[in-house]
Structures are given as structure tokens and as C-alpha cells.
Amino acid sequence: MEPDLPMRESDRSPSLTELLERCAGNDRRAFAELYAATSAKLYGTVLRILKNERWSEEVLQEAYIKVWQKADSFDAGKASPITWLVTLARNTAIDQLRREPTAANDGDEVIDLLPGHFPDGEQKLAQSREQEQLLHCLKQLEDGRADLVRLAYLDGLSRIELAERFEQPVNTIKTWLHRALKQLKGCMS
Amino acid sequence: MSDHDDLDMLAAEFVLGTLEPEAREEVKRRRVQEPELDQLIQAWENRLAPLGNEIDEIKPGPNLFSRIEQRLDELESAQDRPGETGAAGDQLTALKLRLRRWQWSTALASAASVLLCILLLNKPTPELAPQSFVAVFQHDDQQPAFMLSVDLQSRSLSITPVTAEAIPGRSYQLWIKADPLGPKPRSVGVLNANMEIDGASLTQYDPALLKQATFGISLEPEGGSPTGQPTGPAIHGFLYPANPAQLSL
Structure with a gap:
């Protein structure tokens, strides 16, 4: 296995932390890197909750705006960067879902992600x-x-x-x- | 059960996401002022975080990042201008979310679907902003159906059909919805056979209210809704910048 693949959280944590710190310093390139490294994880998180692609992209956009705005409040001593990011995305999605609890069932765009199947x-x-x-x-x-x-x-x-x-x-x-x-x-x- | 246990379960359920909406909002307010609650929440976030490893990574659409960047540009340009605090950007976000909410809830009410639109407020830079809003309505999420423009200063409005066509025996009706007007949409007017609407239909509304309002159009029986509420079929609306150059100033 190639050693530089970010397979384990412990491998990539330092770089995500660094990217978040640079985001806090208004570094848009760092933000782009952070997005590239984490958006699939965060989108997977949001989509699993909302089960609607268009809605999930809206919410993911809102989540990344918050990431940019709140990057300076990230404290590496309190949470890992990926936990901080996923938490932020989850909270944004759950807030939306609780406001519109049945919206995800809206017709044609509902994706088939039935809950309850938990492969080990x-x-x-x-x-x-x-x-x-x-x-x-x-x-x-x-x-x-x-x-x-x-x-x-x-x-x-x-x-x-x-x-x-x-x-x-x-x-x-x-x-x-x-x-x-x-x-x-x-x-x- | 001790108070601490209660607080810990509140934190745990907040993180799990199972609190009732009101309780959830209350926790969000309280944690800002209660360090103990905030710490309990963070402890639960860390405790449950490994569950996140069970989530499949899925790439979002290829254009999403450029949309995020554009949004950041808008927010930052608003902040850069003296005397402004990004209020226009916040308002835009609020408007978009309101559109979303209305759209989702409306889409569910399949019998009472509404053609939606929303007014896009140009940023209030005094010397640059003509007080005009533009909204684009989309039919089946594909083609623009209507464009709506409103001049806030004169409170005049006009509607331009793009692909929408007059339907014999049916009328399009414009609605306004805003918190001060109560929970239900209020009729602004019915489009005539030439797809026009009385340009002075909004003069009774305060510009401040118009800035906050959501607008919708529904397809109704000829002459307008018989019930006083939208009853017609759904076409969804999406926001487009009225003038992108202006937005990114």
C-alpha cells in the first residue's frame, strides 16, 4: 500500500488541522484542499441523514460556509479535525431535518438508502x-x-x-x- | 437521577439528534452560556464520533465547490464594505433557506402545490443598488418559466413569462408570504390573459416587509383561487443572482 494514502485518521489528522488553521487565517487555497479532502465524507454523512441529493448539497454548502467562518474556533485539543467537521455537518443536517421532518420523503429525488442495513x-x-x-x-x-x-x-x-x-x-x-x-x-x- | 445525569442525557440526546426540535434549539442556546453542558456535549461528540466511520464516502456534485466559493465571495464583499456587516448576505442565506423550506413543505402538499419564486435583494449599497429584485421561476426544475422583477423604491412589479404560457380556462396567481402577514400566503394578484399583473399590486406593503417576503405563483382556476389560498399544481423556483456583477462587488 502506498504510504501517502490518507487511509487512517491518525495519518491525515495533522494535515487537516493545519488546513483548518490556515482557513482561520483566510487561506482560500487551504479551504479548497480541505474541501477536496473531506467533502465526500461530509456529503456521505449529510446524504445518509437527509436521503435527498439536492437537499443534501444545499446543506453541505451551508456546512462548508460555517467551516470557513468558524475555522478559528476549532480546537485541536478538544476534538479531531474530522470529528469537528462531521459534527458540524451532522448538526446542520439534523437541524434542517427537524425543521422539515418529512421533506426528505419528497417524491422523485429520494435516493434509495433505506436505514437499518448495517453491514458489520x-x-x-x-x-x-x-x-x-x-x-x-x-x-x-x-x-x-x-x-x-x-x-x-x-x-x-x-x-x-x-x-x-x-x-x-x-x-x-x-x-x-x-x-x-x-x-x-x-x-x- | 441527579441533575448532572439529566444534563448528561440532554447532551447525549442532543448529539444523537433525538431531542424534540424545541428542546434541541434550547440546548443550542444554553450551551453558549453553560460551559458544563458544552463540555458534556463535546464529550458525547467524541464518544460517538467513531460511528462516523461507518458512513460511506460519496462525492458531491462537481459544481458544488464553485458555488460555495461564490457564496463566500458574496459574503466577504458584503463585509468589506464599510457600514455593512454582511447583512445582505445573511439575508440572502435566510431567503434561500426560507425558499427551501417552503418548497419542501409545499412539494409535500401535493394537492396544493405552488409555483414558487423568491425575490433576490440586491445588496444595499446606496449609490450602487437600484432597489430592484429579480427572481426566476423554473418549470420542472429545467426551464425558466417566469421572471419577476420588483423595484423596491417605487414598489412596482412586473412579471415576464419566459417559457410559461397562458392556459385557457386557468389563471396564474401571485402570492406573498411573510411572517408579519401570518402563516398563510396572501394573494398579490391574478395575471391577466396577457400574463401581466397590475404593477402597483405591492404598494400597500412596506419595503422592509417586501425584503423579507417570499413570493409564489400558483396555477388556479380562471380568475384566481376560489379558496383564497393557492390550490394549483407545482412548479419549483430557484434563485439566480439578479446581477452577478453587482453581487460580487
Whole structure:
């Protein structure tokens, strides 16, 4: 394998951090590089949540405007650059989705990305310690609860949508979520 | 459960994305003032972040980056001008998002679809900005159907059909929607058989309101909507800069 391929987050983190720092200094070339290096990841994130290509591009545009504007608030001591970027894109997408919860179902452009199919995550993952730990802890949860977490985090399902999917009252879903989250936290600490 | 546990679950569900919209907005406000909440949120972001590795990378459309750059140019040119704070850019973003929202919600209401358009405000540089807006309506997202222009100073408007054609027994109707007018669109007027509209139809509206308003056109029974609300079929509208040169000043 070519050593310079940015296969693992640990390999590319320094350069993304540097690019973000240069963005904070108004360096548009750095911004272009940052976009080239991260847009497929961020678009994948947004599209998975919104499931509509045109809408996702709108939201991705908004997210990158925020990246440019907020680059100076990125703190490498608090989060990895890719986590910071994905978080920003996810939040933008979820905000939009919560404002227009049914918009993604709008007719012809809906892409076929049905939630709920989770090929074993490990195969394509950088096997960082955090990754292994989270996967291990997800497996410790009761049946179905890891899917609950994934459907919320990756697919942007709301409590109500989770309730419909799992055929449970919304309050039960809330209880399940809280229990799962606490178990995860306990397991990972 | 302790208060800290409650706060931690609030942070966790905020990160997970499962809070109700109102609660989500409240958390966004609170975290700015509550360092503890902010730290809990960041801890959850880091804790769950490895899930992001399960997301497939998908390349966005090839033109997206140039659109982002163009948008940044607009924002920065607004900031560069003394006395301006990028308000026009922010307003443009707000208008675009409002169009989006209306468009998405309208598209869902398949029975009550509306031909949408939006007014594009030229930036308010006093000596450069004629107070004119231009909007382009697109039919089936392919061809421009109408162009609409409004002069804010005189509050006069005109509509130019591009590919849209008069349909016997039907009328196009222009609507205005703005927060101060309530949640429902209000009729501006019905286009006549020559596809014209009374140029003075907007004089009753304050220019400030017009700047904030969203406009739509629907295809209605002859003479206009019988219900007082848009009832006709959908054609979606998209924003285009009225004068790109001016926008990038």
C-alpha cells in the first residue's frame, strides 16, 4: 500500500488541522484542499441523514460556509479535525431535518438508502482504539439497542420515527435510548 | 437521577439528534452560556464520533465547490464594505433557506402545490443598488418559466413569462408570504390573459416587509383561487443572482 494514502485518521489528522488553521487565517487555497479532502465524507454523512441529493448539497454548502467562518474556533485539543467537521455537518443536517421532518420523503429525488442495513462496521474502519472500544461497547447492549443508536446517529431518525420503527411508545424509546447511552458511557469510561 | 445525569442525557440526546426540535434549539442556546453542558456535549461528540466511520464516502456534485466559493465571495464583499456587516448576505442565506423550506413543505402538499419564486435583494449599497429584485421561476426544475422583477423604491412589479404560457380556462396567481402577514400566503394578484399583473399590486406593503417576503405563483382556476389560498399544481423556483456583477462587488 502506498504510504501517502490518507487511509487512517491518525495519518491525515495533522494535515487537516493545519488546513483548518490556515482557513482561520483566510487561506482560500487551504479551504479548497480541505474541501477536496473531506467533502465526500461530509456529503456521505449529510446524504445518509437527509436521503435527498439536492437537499443534501444545499446543506453541505451551508456546512462548508460555517467551516470557513468558524475555522478559528476549532480546537485541536478538544476534538479531531474530522470529528469537528462531521459534527458540524451532522448538526446542520439534523437541524434542517427537524425543521422539515418529512421533506426528505419528497417524491422523485429520494435516493434509495433505506436505514437499518448495517453491514458489520468493522470491515472498513480504521481500527483506532476508540473505534474498537465503541464497537465492543455497542455489542454489549441489549438486542436491537445498537441499531437504535445507529439509526439515530447515522440516519437521523427522531424519537417518533424510532418509536414507529420499533413499534414502541415514544417514552419507551426515550427510556431505551437513555439506558443504552448510559451503558455506552459506562462501558467506554 | 441527579441533575448532572439529566444534563448528561440532554447532551447525549442532543448529539444523537433525538431531542424534540424545541428542546434541541434550547440546548443550542444554553450551551453558549453553560460551559458544563458544552463540555458534556463535546464529550458525547467524541464518544460517538467513531460511528462516523461507518458512513460511506460519496462525492458531491462537481459544481458544488464553485458555488460555495461564490457564496463566500458574496459574503466577504458584503463585509468589506464599510457600514455593512454582511447583512445582505445573511439575508440572502435566510431567503434561500426560507425558499427551501417552503418548497419542501409545499412539494409535500401535493394537492396544493405552488409555483414558487423568491425575490433576490440586491445588496444595499446606496449609490450602487437600484432597489430592484429579480427572481426566476423554473418549470420542472429545467426551464425558466417566469421572471419577476420588483423595484423596491417605487414598489412596482412586473412579471415576464419566459417559457410559461397562458392556459385557457386557468389563471396564474401571485402570492406573498411573510411572517408579519401570518402563516398563510396572501394573494398579490391574478395575471391577466396577457400574463401581466397590475404593477402597483405591492404598494400597500412596506419595503422592509417586501425584503423579507417570499413570493409564489400558483396555477388556479380562471380568475384566481376560489379558496383564497393557492390550490394549483407545482412548479419549483430557484434563485439566480439578479446581477452577478453587482453581487460580487
